[in-house]
Amino acid sequence: MSSGVLLVDKPKGVTSHDVVARTRRAFGTRKVGHAGTLDPMATGLLLIGINGATRLLTYLVGLGKTYEATIRLGEATTTDDAEGDIIERAETALVSAVSDERIDAGITALTGPIEQVPSAVSAIRVDGRRAYERVRAGESVELKARAVTVSRFQRTAMRRLDGAIELDVTVDCSSGTYIRALARDLGADLGVGGHLTFLRRTRVGDFDVADAVDGDHLDGAVPMDPVEVAVMAVGRFDITADQAQDLRHGKRLDGLAERVSGAHAAAVDPTGVLVGIVEKRGSALKSAMNMPENA
Known part of the structure; x- marks a missing residue:
């Protein structure tokens, strides 16, 4: 299988x-x-x-994730993206008065460690239900700000239109960052409103969309081997056959924690099979997750 x-x-x-x-x-x-x-x-x-x-x-x-996106300044929507209804449209003169320098300053202010309030129309659960389900049911949803990191928020192109400004941007960010919220907050900071009109995720960790298969044609697609995925995600830790058996039986590997640089590592046996993911416990390593032996 x-x-x-x-x-x-x-x-x-x-x-x-x-x-x-x-x-x-x-x-x-x-x-x-x-x-x-x-x-x-x-x-x-x-x-x-x-x-x-x-x-x-x-x-x-x-x-971490990388996104390519287009932000439209001059209009705010109910969903912070193009799928929502426009709830605010700035006057053309007000949009025209927004300088390149103000835009770049606004982008800089949203770069680095920030506190971000997710879009109300998000998949975050509020008392057991998705926020977007509550919004669509007519409820008012207020989500708490969360700490995220935007390590790169780069303007790659800009188009000044009649009553709007479109920005093409590249964003590197931590997991849990909402690009729609960046568009919303940038527009709010500039006083003209903003929303997202295009979003494409190009990278997750070291995994690149260039290596992906078309989502419309999955028949015959070949998945990546679990060991390759795990090593790309958390790094590799080679173990002996006896150590593999110990991990599968829930035993710790004493004195080996110093050989793992991160919080986790992929434990790989001598035959190249992924045994599981190990984590540090003091000076020892223990299994955080074991793979099925036939996987």
């Missing part, structure tokens, strides 16, 4: 769950999940775990 992580280039207009459903059909299994939701409007890289490799998704969700 095929097990691995499939890199999918999600097309516009479908949900992340739609891609999961397509993968289930293509691979003939119910055991499929994804690491990190993309809005229907967005395109780009979606990491899909299949069968035993779904256990790796926990270690993929928190990886």
